[in-house]
Amino acid sequence: MRPRASSLALLAVCLLGVSAVSHVEEKRSQERLFLSSLGLSERPRPAGSHQPRLHVPSALWRMFRAPGNTQAQEGDPCTVSEYGVRGNIIRYVRDQGRPVSGWSSSCQACLEKQLFFNMSVLQPVELLSLAQLELGFLWKPFRPAELLQHPRALSMSLYKVIRPTLRGADPQANRRLLVSQSVWLQPEPNSVTMNLTPLAENWRKVGHNYGLILELLPLSTDSEELLPFQPGNALMLEPAFTFPLIQASLVVVSLNLHQCRSRQKRSAIHLHVTPSNVCKARSLYIDFKDVGWQDWIIAPQGYMANYCHGECPFPLSESLNGTNHAILQTLVHSLDPHSTPQPCCVPIRLSPISMLYYDNNDNVVLRHYQDMVVDECGCR
Numbered sequence: 001m002r003p004r005a006s007s008l009a010l011l012a013v014c015l016l017g018v019s020a021v022s023h024v025e026e027k028r029s030q031e032r033l034f035l036s037s038l039g040l041s042e043r044p045r046p047a048g049s050h051q052p053r054l055h056v057p058s059a060l061w062r063m064f065r066a067p068g069n070t071q072a073q074e075g076d077p078c079t080v081s082e083y084g085v086r087g088n089i090i091r092y093v094r095d096q097g098r099p100v101s102g103w104s105s106s107c108q109a110c111l112e113k114q115l116f117f118n119m120s121v122l123q124p125v126e127l128l129s130l131a132q133l134e135l136g137f138l139w140k141p142f143r144p145a146e147l148l149q150h151p152r153a154l155s156m157s158l159y160k161v162i163r164p165t166l167r168g169a170d171p172q173a174n175r176r177l178l179v180s181q182s183v184w185l186q187p188e189p190n191s192v193t194m195n196l197t198p199l200a201e202n203w204r205k206v207g208h209n210y211g212l213i214l215e216l217l218p219l220s221t222d223s224e225e226l227l228p229f230q231p232g233n234a235l236m237l238e239p240a241f242t243f244p245l246i247q248a249s250l251v252v253v254s255l256n257l258h259q260c261r262s263r264q265k266r267s268a269i270h271l272h273v274t275p276s277n278v279c280k281a282r283s284l285y286i287d288f289k290d291v292g293w294q295d296w297i298i299a300p301q302g303y304m305a306n307y308c309h310g311e312c313p314f315p316l317s318e319s320l321n322g323t324n325h326a327i328l329q330t331l332v333h334s335l336d337p338h339s340t341p342q343p344c345c346v347p348i349r350l351s352p353i354s355m356l357y358y359d360n361n362d363n364v365v366l367r368h369y370q371d372m373v374v375d376e377c378g379c380r
Contacts, residue, residue, distance in 0.1 A: 031291075038355075038369060039089075039123070039256055044296040046358035056298060056356060057092050057249070060366045064299060064356050078260035080253050085129040087253035088260055090366040091359075093117045095248040097211055111243050116211035117250040119203040121361055126254040131200030133158075135192045135214070136247040139185040152185040154244075155217040156192070160199060161210035175213060182219065185244055200252065216243060259370065279310035279320055279345035281377045298356040298364070305373060312343040312379035321348055321378030330379070348378035 035043060063082055080087045097114035115133075122128065139152070159175040179194060203209035287302035288294055294301070314334040316322040322330070326343040333340045350371040359365055 039259055039367070041123070043293075044357060044359050046296055046360065046362045056364050059251075060090065060092065060356060060364060063090070064354050064366055078255060078257075080129075083130055083132070083251075083253055085253050086127075087129040087255045088368050089126065089254045089256060091121065091252040091254075092364045093119070093121065093250040093252050094361065094363055095250075096361075097248075111216045113214045113216075113246055113248075114211055115214055115248050116209070117200070117203070118361055119200055119209060119252075121359055121363060122204060122252070122254055123256075125258060126256050128197065128201050128204070128252070128254050130195070130251070130253040131197045132251040133194045133196050134249050134251060135194075136189055137183060137185065137191065137244040138189045138247070139187065139244040140242065153219040154183045154185065155219055156181055156183045157215040157217075158194065159213040159215065161213060164210060178212075196250070200250070214246070214248070216246075218243075277311050279308065279312050279377055279379055281306050281347075281374050282309050296358050298358065300353070300355070303353050303373065307374055308345045308347050308377035310345045310377075312345060316343075316379055321376065323378075323380060326379045343379040345377055346380050347374045347376070348380070349374075349376040351375050 031043065035041070059082070063080075078086055078088045080090060094117075095115050096118060097116040135156075137154075157180040158178045160178050161174060162176055163174050178196075178199075181192070183190070183192060284305050284307045285302055286305045288297045289301065312320060312322065312326065312330060314330045316327050316330050322343065329340060329343050333342050351373045352368055352370045353372045354366065354368050356364065356366050
């Protein structure tokens with residue numbers, strides 16, 4: 001008896017283990033299904049504390065907080081009105097280029113910075129609508145007297161790198177000038193924007209993205225006034241001119257047609273939860289922290305998803321939003337309940353939500369997802 005009892009106990013432990021494993025696998029399967037519905041192949045795992053995250057740009061916050069999320073609620077649900085292009089995904093792709101390291105080897109009075117934006121974050125199904133380069137300049141003079149002198153200006157040149165530069169080769173031979181213009185420096189941050197959509201579309205091809213080179217040259221300033229920048233060393237001399245800090249990002253708007261469908265305008269939701277078992281919308285709040293997604297979802301922290309529950313009794317009243325088929329099915333069920341089931345209580349009107357999140361490359365993404373909130377239920 002004892003060996004048999006021991007075997008039964010071992011079998012019970014094994015069955016519990018199998019049950020636990022199957023539950024975990026089912027949970028993962030449901031997670032993959034939901035992420036797929038959001039257009040994500042896997043759960044984003046941003047670097048988090050391993051490297052500084054890109055802050056959420058104010059423009060994205062404005063679009064996210066706009067009343068009713070203006071992109072999706074009024075007019076075409078797949079048009080980003082802020083940029084005037086078709087799209088339902090907005091990304092701020094972070095610059096992964098090398099930081100400023102010193103004066104240019106080809107121009108002793110110039111300062112160069114490499115810019116690199118990883119376009120592989122776009123899925124093949126996405127159509128690129130806009131790629132806008134945003135360059136922010138923050139000028140912090142070493143001396144207050146600089147602010148009282150005549151305005152400072154920079155000549156800014158942006159080059160496309162067409163191929164890698166071999167050691168000892170002239171880097172200028174591997175560049176093509178895209179744009180050149182002047183930038184006036186001022187104590188308040190200022191920015192410059194450029195449309196790089198055709199170039200970014202080409203970057204999506206494997207082996208075509210070698211980045212950009214940003215070159216800054218002071219105007220009306222003698223090179224003797226400039227103090228070379230040496231990382232890690234203290235500045236022993238006071239320079240007559242200081243270069244601004246540079247922040248670069250690429251605003252990418254794309255369109256996923258599989259997640260773009262016309263729909264009715266969303267109206268105000270008033271859920272009246274009662275003990276009644278009649279089909280109706282019930283309150284359900286989904287907290288992203290409960291499912292362990294708080295590390296990649298920036299906002300919202302959760303949302304009122306709601307769900308449909310209840311019976312579709314005979315006779316179907318007008319308030320149950322039944323179709324002609326559901327009305328006849330209810331009638332047949334009342335005559336022969338064993339052979340014909342009642343109609344099901346299902347969502348008949350849903351509305352979207354917007355989500356801000358970090359992707360695997362720590363880019364900030366704003367997406368508008370349809371059919372996320374149950375507004376109304378009916379018998380079908």
